[in-house]
Amino acid sequence: MEISTEDKILLAAKEVFTQKGYAAARMQEIADAAGINKGLLHYYFKNKEKLFLSVFHDALDNFIPRVNQVLEADLSLEEKIAGFIGEYMEVLIKNPHLPAFVLGEMNQHPQEFTRSILSRKELPNPMKLMMQLQMEADAGRIRSVSPLHLWMNIVSMCVLPFAARPMFQAVMGINDAQYWDFMRSRKKEVTDFILHAIRNENN
Numbered sequence: 502m503e504i505s506t507e508d509k510i511l512l513a514a515k516e517v518f519t520q521k522g523y524a525a526a527r528m529q530e531i532a533d534a535a536g537i538n539k540g541l542l543h544y545y546f547k548n549k550e551k552l553f554l555s556v557f558h559d560a561l562d563n564f565i566p567r568v569n570q571v572l573e574a575d576l577s578l579e580e581k582i583a584g585f586i587g588e589y590m591e592v593l594i595k596n597p598h599l600p601a602f603v604l605g606e607m608n609q610h611p612q613e614f615t616r617s618i619l620s621r622k623e624l625p626n627p628m629k630l631m632m633q634l635q636m637e638a639d640a641g642r643i644r645s646v647s648p649l650h651l652w653m654n655i656v657s658m659c660v661l662p663f664a665a666r667p668m669f670q671a672v673m674g675i676n677d678a679q680y681w682d683f684m685r686s687r688k689k690e691v692t693d694f695i696l697h698a699i700r701n702e703n704n
Contacts, residue, residue, distance in 0.1 A: 643700060
């Protein structure tokens with residue numbers, strides 16, 4: 502089946518955004534990568550921000566069902582935390598441009614951007630995980646922790662290395678390939694850190 506012009510643009514945009522980042526990417530580069538002229542690109546997407554929002558929501562369309570499948574599954578708490586961190590880190594590895602864009606939009610257009618997220622039909626649903634945390638704490642299998650703090654800690658530990666990648670790479674003195682290898686190994690590191698943090702030392 503022949504790919505539509507809009508899909509060609511989105512694929513090209515994702516490639517350029519991944520290589521250059523949102524700020525450095527140019528609409529002409531995206532048009533060239535898609536094999537179309539710039540006028541046609543602007544016909545489909547008025548500006549770079551609207552194009553990136555489409556790329557962003559396309560990534561969410563792939564991510565949210567997968568992560569909700571993990572969060573709502575009949576798994577142990579350890580399996581669920583590991584599964585969520587693995588899925589979350591993987592989508593960021595495949596879309597490393599997303600965190601910086603989201604932070605920029607939250608700073609510049611917080612209400613409009615938040616509305617665009619909350620208007621989606623499907624959102625990540627951590628409620629079953631939070632209830633499971635409370636049940637495990639009540640049973641004495643983990644220490645009592647705030648589910649909201651734990652959720653925020655997990656998200657922060659996953660996102661920050663991508664949002665601050667240039668700084669981390671400069672400090673660590675490693676290239677892109679080495680950094681992505683490091684990020685893949687970080688899935689287990691973050692999981693182990695979180696599980697250790699909630700473990701009941703009396704058990």
